[in-house]
Amino acid sequence: MTQYFHSVTLxxxxxxxxTNCIKRCPMEAIRVHDGKAKIxxxxxxxxxECIRYCPNHAKVAVTDKLDKLEGYKYRIALPAPSFFxxxxxxxxxxxxxxxxxxxxxxxxxxxxxxxEVTAYxxxxxxxxxxxxxxxxxxxxxxxxxxMQIKFPDLLNRVTPVLTPMEIAARLAREEAIxxxxxxxxxxxxxxxxxxxxKVTEMRCPITAKKSAVSGVIGANIIYKDIIRHIAKNQGTGxxxxxxxxxxxxxxxxxxxxxxxxxxFNTTLAVSGIHNVISLLEEIERGELKxxxxxxxxxxxGGCVGGPLNIQNLFIGRxxxxxxxxxxxxxxxxxxxxxxxxxxEERLFEISEPxxxxxxxxxxxxxxxxxxxxxxxxxxxxxxxxxxCGACGSPSCRAxxxxxxxxxxxxxxxxxxxxxRVKILAEQILDLARIVPPSMAGMPNRKKEEGDxxxxx
Amino acid sequence: xxxxxxQYTPKITLEFKIGEKDFYMAGESASRTKRTxxxxxxxxxxxxxxxxxxxxxxxxxxxxxTKGVLKILIDxxxxxxxxxxxxxxxxxxxxxxxxxxxxxxxxxxxMGFGAGMGLPNIKQNSDELHIETKVGVGTTVKAKVYLKExxxxxx
Numbered sequence: 015m016t017q018y019f020h021s022v023t024l025x026x027x028x029x030x031x032x033t034n035c036i037k038r039c040p041m042e043a044i045r046v047h048d049g050k051a052k053i054x055x056x057x058x059x060x061x062x063e064c065i066r067y068c069p070n071h072a073k074v075a076v077t078d079k080l081d082k083l084e085g086y087k088y089r090i091a092l093p094a095p096s097f098f099x100x101x102x103x104x105x106x107x108x109x110x111x112x113x114x115x116x117x118x119x120x121x122x123x124x125x126x127x128x129x130e131v132t133a134y135x136x137x138x139x140x141x142x143x144x145x146x147x148x149x150x151x152x153x154x155x156x157x158x159x160x161m162q163i164k165f166p167d168l169l170n171r172v173t174p175v176l177t178p179m180e181i182a183a184r185l186a187r188e189e190a191i192x193x194x195x196x197x198x199x200x201x202x203x204x205x206x207x208x209x210x211x212k213v214t215e216m217r218c219p220i221t222a223k224k225s226a227v228s229g230v231i232g233a234n235i236i237y238k239d240i241i242r243h244i245a246k247n248q249g250t251g252x253x254x255x256x257x258x259x260x261x262x263x264x265x266x267x268x269x270x271x272x273x274x275x276x277x278f279n280t281t282l283a284v285s286g287i288h289n290v291i292s293l294l295e296e297i298e299r300g301e302l303k304x305x306x307x308x309x310x311x312x313x314x315g316g317c318v319g320g321p322l323n324i325q326n327l328f329i330g331r332x333x334x335x336x337x338x339x340x341x342x343x344x345x346x347x348x349x350x351x352x353x354x355x356x357x358e359e360r361l362f363e364i365s366e367p368x369x370x371x372x373x374x375x376x377x378x379x380x381x382x383x384x385x386x387x388x389x390x391x392x393x394x395x396x397x398x399x400x401x402c403g404a405c406g407s408p409s410c411r412a413x414x415x416x417x418x419x420x421x422x423x424x425x426x427x428x429x430x431x432x433x434r435v436k437i438l439a440e441q442i443l444d445l446a447r448i449v450p451p452s453m454a455g456m457p458n459r460k461k462e463e464g465d466x467x468x469x470x
Numbered sequence: 471x472x473x474x475x476x477q478y479t480p481k482i483t484l485e486f487k488i489g490e491k492d493f494y495m496a497g498e499s500a501s502r503t504k505r506t507x508x509x510x511x512x513x514x515x516x517x518x519x520x521x522x523x524x525x526x527x528x529x530x531x532x533x534x535x536t537k538g539v540l541k542i543l544i545d546x547x548x549x550x551x552x553x554x555x556x557x558x559x560x561x562x563x564x565x566x567x568x569x570x571x572x573x574x575x576x577x578x579x580x581m582g583f584g585a586g587m588g589l590p591n592i593k594q595n596s597d598e599l600h601i602e603t604k605v606g607v608g609t610t611v612k613a614k615v616y617l618k619e620x621x622x623x624x625x
Contacts, residue, residue, distance in 0.1 A: 167514045295501045299525050375511045380617070381546045383510045384480040391482060 019217045020058045021075045021210035022065060024051055028072035033403035035064040035073065040287045041163065045416070046406035056373050059159035060211040061287045061312040062321035075210035075322060077232035080239075083118065086202025086228065088194055090186045091119040092179065093206040095126040095259075095267035096317035097233055099334030100324045105244060107341050111256040113243035121190060122256055125205070126263035127347060128182035133262065133275035134353040135362055136173045140278065140307060148282070148297065148305040149173050151272055155215035156312035157290055158368060162220070165294045166370030173307075174364035176221055178266060179205050179212055181362050183226035202228040206236055208320025209313065221364045232322040261342025268331045269309065269316035278306035286314035376418065390414050398429040482506075484542040488531045488553075493583070495540075496528035503542050510544070516615060519595040520549055523613045526588045527553045533574050533584055534558060535608065551596075551613045559605040567593065 031049035036042075043057035044064060051072065053064075064073040083089045091114040098107055114122040132153070140149050150172045152158065161169055176184075183203040190201045205212060205227050213230040215221070265271030273281035282305050284293045290310050296302065313319035318334060319327035348356070356362065376390070377383035390411075397410035405426040407413035416422035425431050484506060486499040500521045507517045524542065531538035535557025543550040560566045566573075567589050574584025593599050596613035603609040 164508075166508075167518055295497070298504070299497055299500055299521065370514075372508075372511065374505075374509050376509050378511065380510060380512075381480055384482055384544060384546060387482050387506065387510060387544075388480055 019214060020053075020055060021060050021077065021213040022053060022058055022062065023074055023076055024053060025072045025074050026050060028070045030070050030072070032069070033406070033408075034067050034069060036403055036406070036408040038063050038067045039408065040160070040291060042408050042412050044408070045421070046403075056371075057163070059156050059163070059312075060209070060214045061156040061160070062210055063287060065210070065321040075213065075232060077207060077210070077213050077235060077322070078204070078229035079235065080231065082229045082231075083202060083204065087200040088120045088190055088196055089118070089202045089204065090190060091122045091204055091206060092125050092182045092186060092227070093122065094179070094208050094212075094233070094317055094320075095124075095129060095264050095271070096208045096320060096323060096330065096334065097206050097267075098264065098337050099267055099318050099330035099332075100233060100237060101241075101244075101333060105337075106252065107257045107337055108252055108254055109244050109247065110240065112247055112253060113240045115256075116243045116247055117239045119204075121186070123182055123186035123189070123203075124257065124259040124263070125178050125182040126259035126266060128185055128263075129178040129266040129272070130259065130263040130275065130346060131181055131185070131348060131353065131356055131362070132175055132178045133272070133277070134348075135175050135357050136276050136307070137278070138357050139173055139175060139363075140276075146171055148302050148308045151276075151307070151309045151311075152221060152364065153177050153266075153272060153309075154211070154311045155220070156209070156211035156287065157310045158220055159211070159214075160287065160290065160312070161294070162368065162371045163373060164291070165298060166372075168294060168298060169368045169370060172364075172368060174367075176362045176364060177215070178263075179207075179215070180219075180222055180226060183228075184361070187226060204229045204231055206231055206233055208233050208317045208323045210321065211312065220368055223365070233320070234322045234324060237324050257341065258347040259342075260344055260346050261338045262346075264334065264338045264342055267316065267334045268318045269311055271316065273307055273309040276307050276309075280305045281307045281309065283309040283311075283316075285311040285316050285319070287312045289314075386418050390418050393417055393424065396424075396430070397427055400429060402429070404428045479545050479547075481543060481545040484544075486528070486540040488528055488535075488538045488540055488555075490532070490536050492532050493529075496525050496532055499528055499540055499542075500525040507544075507549075512617070516549075516617065520551065520615055522595045523551045523592050523615070526591045527551055527611055527613065529583060530588045530609075530611070531555045531557070533578050538608075546617065548597075548617055549615045551615075552611065554608070554610045556608045559607055559609055560601070560603040561605050563601055563603065 029050045031046050033046055035051055036044045036046060040061060040063060041057045041059055043054045045052050065075060098110060101110060111122045152172045152175055186203055187201050203226060207230045216225045216227045216230045219225045262275040265274060269285040270283040273283045284290055315327040315331055318330035323330055376386040393414040394411050397414060399410050401409040405413050407416050407422060413422055417424060484503055486495060488495045503524055504517055504521050507520060528540050531553050535555035538553055538555030541552045565571055569590045570586040572584050572586035578584040592613050597616045598614035600612040
């Protein structure tokens with residue numbers, strides 16, 4: 015198996031070995047062993063639930079640092095739409111974009127602008143290709159990874175269009191090549207990300223053979239610098255023209271923005287990884303065939319709810335909407351003709367089908383797998399069914415699976431162990447009461463002696 | 471007595487109790503079985519067929535019967551989906567097998583169920599289908615899906 019990179023990791027020092035994360039993980043990908051959480055690499059989809067729920071902040075997302083900029087002659091920042099929601103309302107979008115330039119980027123390209131291109135291509139694709147409904151968004155990499163493992167039969171309904179991040183990187187690079195005459199390799203494209211899943215998507219892409227993004231920098235890493243430069247630039251006058259995205263693209267920062275801009279009669283927008291799972295379960299049973307397009311996002315509230323963002327998701331959404339109201343009403347940068355050309359060139363389509371990943375498989379051989387499943391059922395039935403998590407596995411069923419896979423022992427269940435200790439203690443007590451034959455009768459004799467004593 | 475490994479056919483049984491108007495159970499049993507079949511490594515096509523059978527069969531019990539039980543038996547050769555219910559029974563099986571024929575009450579149709587596709591869907595997705603029914607007593611539906619002819623892929 016090829017090395018599988020993912021972004022979410024454990025801060026070993028901070029982990030107290032509690033069981034909050036194992037209960038919350040939608041993939042049952044975390045175990046607590048020897049007092050520390052362990053992420054099962056191949057199961058993690060980088061949804062970030064554990065980052066949000068860890069009370070000790072022991073889950074962190076590995077993103078690129080700013081020093082990665084040094085490897086490129088011309089550096090372009092690609093801020094996610096949700097990034098603009100991280101500031102108080104007095105900030106002008108143009109001021110935020112200019113702050114990227116003054117802190118050292120050579121250019122800035124809004125991912126929101128690329129989202130408008132994505133929406134157009136997705137719309138044409140669904141309208142013209144007449145595929146099975148509903149069609150799913152391809153924009154959230156955590157959702158795609160979820161589907162690879164849990165909903166493989168729905169993968170063929172993901173619209174084969176690259177993510178706005180990827181399209182932004184390609185468009186920005188093209189522009190930069192024309193402007194500077196530099197080669198592809200000399201131009202660095204840096205996505206400013208609300209989430210760890212985008213880091214994974216850049217390093218191990220599932221929608222493209224090779225990502226056009228050079229680095230993914232967490233919104234939390236760059237935030238302070240941007241704030242500082244916004245303040246510094248104040249009063250120096252505003253150089254315009256960098257903000258090209260309209261409200262349609264900017265609204266991709268929160269749930270419903272994407273489905274609105276893709277624009278069909280019947281669309282649905284679902285956010286939060288657990289909500290996404292229950293909706294996909296409905297669809298795999300054949301429901302919702304009347305819906306054209308479904309927007310799916312792992313984070314509650316959409317990208318403004320990303321674990322690397324600074325603001326609370328509702329505040330972030332409010333701020334973003336305020337900015338959209340103020341600056342979003344403008345003519346689109348790409349006209350119909352441009353968009354149609356981009357669609358027909360088919361450069362932004364996912365070329366290879368997204369592959370499923372059978373990592374939950376019990377055994378390659380069906381008979382063996384059924385035998386293991388029999389054992390699994392038996393072990394599960396013997397466990398208390400409390401799903402307490404004290405063994406370090408998220409549920410009794412998961413512990414039984416871990417036992418089958420050789421990762422845990424039946425004695426790991428503290429409830430059952432306590433019961434066994436109790437029985438053992440009773441047996442020891444019983445044993446202690448049994449007297450060797452040579453001493454048999456002695457207690458009686460003693461009793462008589464006692465009586466005699468009393469009599470005296 | 472020790473089990474002869476050559477004679478022994480491993481088998482697992484999943485069982486779900488279905489109550490009257492328990493619309494949630496059909497979906498849940500289909501989803502849970504689907505996870506189990508995925509863990510066993512069955513191919514998508516078989517999983518999809520079995521899930522449809524379970525959903526439709528369980529929905530029939532929910533809609534028409536007072537109570538019932540759904541059993542899924544899995545061995546290396548085949549999967550059986552069996553529902554046994556206490557209910558009105560089916561007076562005319564041929565009629566019930568017709569697409570679009572439905573005796574579901576109005577409120578059930580309002581919920582989007584009872585379109586008369588249940589039994590036809592089950593028949594279409596199974597390799598064998600046996601229905602035993604007694605009017606006023608209940609119905610047993612046994613649907614079989616073969617695994618040996620390409621049903622299993624270890625990839």
